[in-house]
């Protein structure tokens with residue numbers, strides 16, 4: 001994956017709440033920087049809540065309001081990103097700047113698809129832990145979308161976790177897939193799709209799994225258009241996505257499938273009734289459906305009996 005060298009980057013879609021100096025402070029992840037079993041469970045739980053229906057989100061939001069005060073002072077400071085991430089050349093050099101470019105490209109894409117129905121939203125970069133309108137979260141939660149405040153949250157150390165704990169090949173396009181998946185949840189929220197899902201429901205054909213597979217498909221649809229979708233200046237931010245990039249995204253999709261996680265990072269046995277995100281094969285299939293068709297209308301995981 002290569003970004004267009006001369007393209008202008010705009011970090012205004014990020015709220016950098018990492019605080020405390022430049023470059024350091026990445027090591028606060030729960031479980032010694034890794035995603036231990038507890039981390040995985042928290043991840044699954046939180047994403048069920050975070051990605052689930054508005055009811056849960058709203059309830060958690062109220063709770064967040066009652067707990068207000070905690071986490072204040074975690075204000076955004078984009079100074080570093082503004083200095084560091086100016087052009088596509090910077091995105092080719094720095095993971096942080098690449099994510100800035102991804103966020104722009106993904107939102108430019110959805111603005112084109114949905115027109116005024118698309119409302120841009122920010123991604124929060126955090127270190128260690130963060131407060132949200134869906135409650136508090138730690139790095140162990142993995143990246144997530146909070147419907148109550150409509151923000152995407154990520155501790156960028158998750159990209160290292162994907163490689164080190166999950167054994168993924170990784171790479172800039174894998175990171176972009178992760179971000180595009182979370183923005184897929186934002187699109188679902190804007191369109192009211194998550195209201196079709198009963199919060200906490202699990203299992204291979206559950207609404208929760210359908211929601212997650214659709215977010216994968218939406219990520220693929222963006223990826224199909226990533227080399228052509230224009231930014232504000234009319235130039236695509238992304239110059240090239242290779243077959244190797246796509247293969248790496250499919251590798252990552254397989255490693256965050258419920259069956260892979262249960263077998264390799266959980267208790268060792270596969271329990272389909274506990275599925276929240278879909279199997280490795282399903283996740284690959286729906287990313288591919290989006291990527292090959294480039295058509296979000298093909299991502300209606302709620303309308304099919306055949307989830308793969």
Ligand SMILES: [Zn+2]
Nearest residue numbers: 047051212215
């Ligand atoms: Zn998700």
